[in-house]
Amino acid sequence: MEKHEIAVLDIKVGVMGEVLGSTGYSYIDMYELPHASLDAYACLVINGSSDQEFLLKHKAVIENFLDQGKVVLFGGQLFRPWLPGGSDFIPRTIHSHLDYHITVAKEHPIFEGVDPSELTYKKGVAGFFARGHHPVPEGAEVLLTLPDGEPTLYIDRSSTKGTLMVSSGYNLLGYRDGDSTSLIGERVEAWIEQEYKQLQEGVPSR
Amino acid sequence: MRKIAALYSGLSYQNRAWNEPKYRKYIADIVYVPDMGPESLAGFDVVLLPSRLHTGLLMKLKPLLDSFAAQGGTVVVFWPNDAEQIVPNQNWEDRPTNFWWWLDKNAKSGIEQRNPGHDLYNYITLQDATWHYHGVFWPQGDVVPLVETEDGGAILYVDKSSTAGTWVVTSLDPEFHYGSYFMPATERFLDGFLPWLAEGEL
Numbered sequence: 076m077e078k079h080e081i082a083v084l085d086i087k088v089g090v091m092g093e094v095l096g097s098t099g100y101s102y103i104d105m106y107e108l109p110h111a112s113l114d115a116y117a118c119l120v121i122n123g124s125s126d127q128e129f130l131l132k133h134k135a136v137i138e139n140f141l142d143q144g145k146v147v148l149f150g151g152q153l154f155r156p157w158l159p160g161g162s163d164f165i166p167r168t169i170h171s172h173l174d175y176h177i178t179v180a181k182e183h184p185i186f187e188g189v190d191p192s193e194l195t196y197k198k199g200v201a202g203f204f205a206r207g208h209h210p211v212p213e214g215a216e217v218l219l220t221l222p223d224g225e226p227t228l229y230i231d232r233s234s235t236k237g238t239l240m241v242s243s244g245y246n247l248l249g250y251r252d253g254d255s256t257s258l259i260g261e262r263v264e265a266w267i268e269q270e271y272k273q274l275q276e277g278v279p280s281r
Numbered sequence: 282m283r284k285i286a287a288l289y290s291g292l293s294y295q296n297r298a299w300n301e302p303k304y305r306k307y308i309a310d311i312v313y314v315p316d317m318g319p320e321s322l323a324g325f326d327v328v329l330l331p332s333r334l335h336t337g338l339l340m341k342l343k344p345l346l347d348s349f350a351a352q353g354g355t356v357v358v359f360w361p362n363d364a365e366q367i368v369p370n371q372n373w374e375d376r377p378t379n380f381w382w383w384l385d386k387n388a389k390s391g392i393e394q395r396n397p398g399h400d401l402y403n404y405i406t407l408q409d410a411t412w413h414y415h416g417v418f419w420p421q422g423d424v425v426p427l428v429e430t431e432d433g434g435a436i437l438y439v440d441k442s443s444t445a446g447t448w449v450v451t452s453l454d455p456e457f458h459y460g461s462y463f464m465p466a467t468e469r470f471l472d473g474f475l476p477w478l479a480e481g482e483l
Contacts, residue, residue: 087335088362106315106337124333126291128313152293152461164293166462206462 123151141237150246160212160234294460350446404473
């Protein structure tokens with residue numbers, strides 16, 4: 076899989092922490108989604124600053140994409156039912172910075188050697204990563220959690236014939252720096268490639 | 282009370298900020314930008330533009346905002362993408378955002394109050410407008426600055442001279458932070474700013 080087989084729905088505005096700029100990925104103006112041909116792509120990345128009314132109106136496009144054995148990444152706060160298996164975001168009541176603490180709930184190659192406190196804190200300040208969660212669909216694999224076990228990152232292979240990776244913070248492709256977090260972005264790319272390959276092996280050719 | 286149209290482009294933080302009951306009561310209608318037509322702003326006194334609007338939507342909005350202001354309406358702009366194109370009679374200067382100024386030992390935000398007797402300051406304090414900013418405006422016309430950087434770049438100002446209407450312009454993005462459950466000063470800002478827009482002296 077080549078980098079350009081990852082398509083980012085372009086929100087046409089600079090938002091910190093989201094996947095933007097010259098990454099080697101393909102970019103599709105999000106309002107062109109219903110007209111764009113998605114055949115060439117293995118993965119669709121949907122930013123948190125996307126128009127969820129529009130995505131709801133065109134949810135079939137995303138379902139169809141997944142049902143071809145492909146991968147969708149979303150990071151943000153859901154409030155409309157457009158994402159297969161998705162539930163509305165539930166904010167965590169914050170009393171102190173401890174409420175933002177991230178735990179790796181399940182060992183996964185993406186987080187091998189990653190210090191979770193480096194996900195929670197930037198320059199000693201907490202809260203950039205996740206401030207709440209989405210209840211997960213049945214069968215989801217939970218990778219990261221908040222202090223009371225609220226899942227902030229899950230993988231869903233049950234809701235469609237494809238795979239979703241859903242974060243209540245940023246999607247993780249943007250992680251390219253830090254002491255222990257610098258490899259996360261490329262590992263997510265490798266994970267997408269592997270996931271796509273496995274899915275395609277299981278999908279009857281059209 | 283002025284009739285405020287809060288523009289909305291389906292983003293989660295706009296949804297939360299505009300629908301919060303303590304803010305919603307000051308908003309006459311939430312208007313979804315992709316569905317807007319030439320008459321969508323008819324009957325409103327104030328149009329409130331959130332930050333981070335898709336550039337294609339902004340270009341579609343521009344003639345509507347210009348004609349709204351030409352008819353005497355009030356346009357309120359939170360940290361605009363493509364500021365040069367949207368806000369009249371000013372030069373925008375992008376500045377690298379310092380998210381961390383308050384961690385320094387002799388913490389100083391570099392943000393200063395102007396016109397302390399202005400009615401806005403019956404609703405908010407300078408501290409309520411102090412988090413970080415993404416750039417400054419250099420207005421060309423006769424405007425009322427309310428918050429500036431030390432070197433005189435405008436962070437919040439009112440411009441009644443460049444058009445027949447009123448432009449309330451800021452490089453702050455309170456609805457993004459409040460709506461993303463992030464940064465308490467932004468809530469205090471909105472707590473005062475929206476009642477001021479609805480009822481105060483602009």
